[in-house]
Amino acid sequence: MISPTGPKGRILKEDVQKFVKQALKSGSPTAGSGPGAFHLPEAPLEDFSKYGEIEEVELGRIQKISGPHLHRSWISIPYVTHFDETDITELEKFRKQMNQEAQKDDLKFSPLVFVIKGVVATLKEYPLVNSSLVSGGDKLVLKHFYHIGIAVDTPNGLMVPVVKDADRKGIKEIARDLGKLSSDARSGKLSITDLQGATFTISSLGGIGGTGFTPIVNAPQVAILGLSRSYMKPVWDDDNFEPRLTLPFSLSYDHRVIDGAEAARFCHSLSSNIEDLCRALL
Numbered sequence: 523m524i525s526p527t528g529p530k531g532r533i534l535k536e537d538v539q540k541f542v543k544q545a546l547k548s549g550s551p552t553a554g555s556g557p558g559a560f561h562l563p564e565a566p567l568e569d570f571s572k573y574g575e576i577e578e579v580e581l582g583r584i585q586k587i588s589g590p591h592l593h594r595s596w597i598s599i600p601y602v603t604h605f606d607e608t609d610i611t612e613l614e615k616f617r618k619q620m621n622q623e624a625q626k627d628d629l630k631f632s633p634l635v636f637v638i639k640g641v642v643a644t645l646k647e648y649p650l651v652n653s654s655l656v657s658g659g660d661k662l663v664l665k666h667f668y669h670i671g672i673a674v675d676t677p678n679g680l681m682v683p684v685v686k687d688a689d690r691k692g693i694k695e696i697a698r699d700l701g702k703l704s705s706d707a708r709s710g711k712l713s714i715t716d717l718q719g720a721t722f723t724i725s726s727l728g729g730i731g732g733t734g735f736t737p738i739v740n741a742p743q744v745a746i747l748g749l750s751r752s753y754m755k756p757v758w759d760d761d762n763f764e765p766r767l768t769l770p771f772s773l774s775y776d777h778r779v780i781d782g783a784e785a786a787r788f789c790h791s792l793s794s795n796i797e798d799l800c801r802a803l804l
Contacts, residue, residue, distance in 0.1 A: 524537050524538060524541045525537065525541075582678055582679045583678070583679075584676075584678055584679035584680065584681065585679050588679070588680065591740075591741075592738055594741065595738055595739055595740065595741040596738055598741065599739050599741060599776050599778075600776070600777045600778060601738075601739050601774050601775055601776050601777060602774070602775060602777050602782065602785070603736040603737075603748075603772050603773065603774045603775075604772065604773045604775070604782070604785045604786060604789050605734050605770070605771075605772045606770075606771055606772070606773070606789040606790070606792075606793060607768050607769060607770045607771065607793070608768070608769050608771065608792070608793035608796045608797055609757070609766050609767070609768055609769075609793075609797050610633065610752060610767050610768070610769045610796060610797070611766045611767045612797070613633070613636055613796065613797070613799060614633070614752075614767050616636075616799070617631050617632075617633060617635075617636065620693070624694075624697075629694065629697055629698065629701075630697065630701060631693065631697050632697075632700065633728065633749075633752070633769070634672065634700060634724065634726055634749070635693060635696050635697045635700060636693070636796065636799060637724065637726075637747075637749065637796060638670050638672075638685060638688050638696055638700075638724070639688070639693065639696065639795075639799065639802045640792055640795040640796040640799065640802045641670060641688075641722065641724065641747060641792065642668045642670070642688050642689045642802070643795045643802035644788060644791050644792040644795050644802075645668055645721075645722060646668075646689070647788075647791055648784065648787070648788045648791070649664050650662070650664075650744070650779055650780055650784065651722065651744065651745045651775070651780060651784075651788055652664070652665050652668065652721050652722055653665060653744055653779060654742040654743065654744065655742065655744060655776065655778060655779055659778060662779065665721045667687065667689075667721065668687065668688050668689040668721060668722070669684050669685065669686050669687065669688070669719045669720050669721050669722075670684065670685045670688045670720065670721070670722055670723070670724060671683070671684050671685075671720030671722065671723035671724070671740065671743075672684070672685060672700065672703065672704075672723070672724055672726075673723065673724065673725040673726070673737075674703070674704050674707040674708070675730075676707050676708045676710075677708065678710065681707045681712065681717070682717060682720065682723060682740070683703035683704070683706070683707050683712055683716045683717055684703075684716065684717065684718065684719055684720045685699050685700060685703065686699075686719065703716060720740070720743065721743065722743060722745060722746070722747070723737075723740050723743060723746045723747070724746070724747045724748075724749065725737045725746060725747070725748050725749070726748075726749040727748070727749065727750055727751070728749050728750060728751045728752060728769070729751075730751070731750075731751050732750045732751060733750055733751070733753075733770055734748075734750050734770055734772055735748050735750065735772060736748070736772060736774055737772070737774050738774065739774050739775065739776055744775060744776040744779045744780060745773060745774065745775040745776065745780060745785075746773070746774050746775075747771060747772070747773055747792075748771060748772040748773075748774070749769065749770075749771050750769075750770040750771065750772070751770075752767055752768060752769045752770075753767075753768055753770075754766070754767060754768070755767075755768040769796070771789075771792075773785055773788065773789055773792075
């Protein structure tokens with residue numbers, strides 16, 4: 523509880539700052555959110571039944587498990603979201619060509635397959651984005667492997683299976699892994715190891731819609747990429763406006779590890795790697 527020091531028992535700004543510092547230092551827990559979080563009282567519910575018919579529905583198992591983790595990440599990570607976009611006109615032509623050639627192999631290349639390769643190349647350029655902050659906040663764990671978590675919408679809730687060693691795999695291998703993981707996630711066949719070890723996460727809403735969103739950083743990771751729906755955009759080429767297929771994306775990042783300039787450079791490089799996939803293969 524905050525101890526007021528202002529006149530007539532008023533709480534001052536300094537009182538709140540002192541309380542926050544003490545809470546962080548002591549690691550006082552909040553119900554259901556683990557150590558190190560703030561103790562926040564739950565909002566009381568009204569008796570909604572007096573306004574009309576209601577129904578109580580049990581949360582799904584995945585929601586019960588992921589909810590406290592998301593809440594802990596939300597209140598313990600000071601994160602910022604950077605919004606950007608990339609031209610995927612040429613990439614889309616290449617993707618469609620690859621899909622035509624791969625029909626006999628029963629293989630499908632989604633845009634996400636190529637984004638993963640672009641992400642890995644960019645993580646190699648900016649190793650802080652592929653790190654974790656050690657408890658206490660004075661050291662970082664830099665990871666020299668690239669396991670990419672992919673948020674998958676399933677009938678039972680959101681699951682995040684992991685494409686392991688994405689830097690060592692080609693486009694076809696990633697496409698097969700992604701297809702199998704997505705299928706297993708929707709049919710409830712994922713193993714525990716399929717969900718472990720991610721160093722960076724991608725959340726894609728492109729198949730549903732939206733122009734941008736702020737995904738929550740999945741601690742102990744320090745950043746997460748959000749993909750929105752691509753759209754046609756008129757781009758001036760010095761002579762005429764040319765329609766270009768554009769992919770909006772957003773990067774939420776832990777500001778304790780990554781500053782705004784580093785995030786902007788990461789996003790600029792990611793955009794370049796996606797636009798020219800040859801760069802990602804170097």
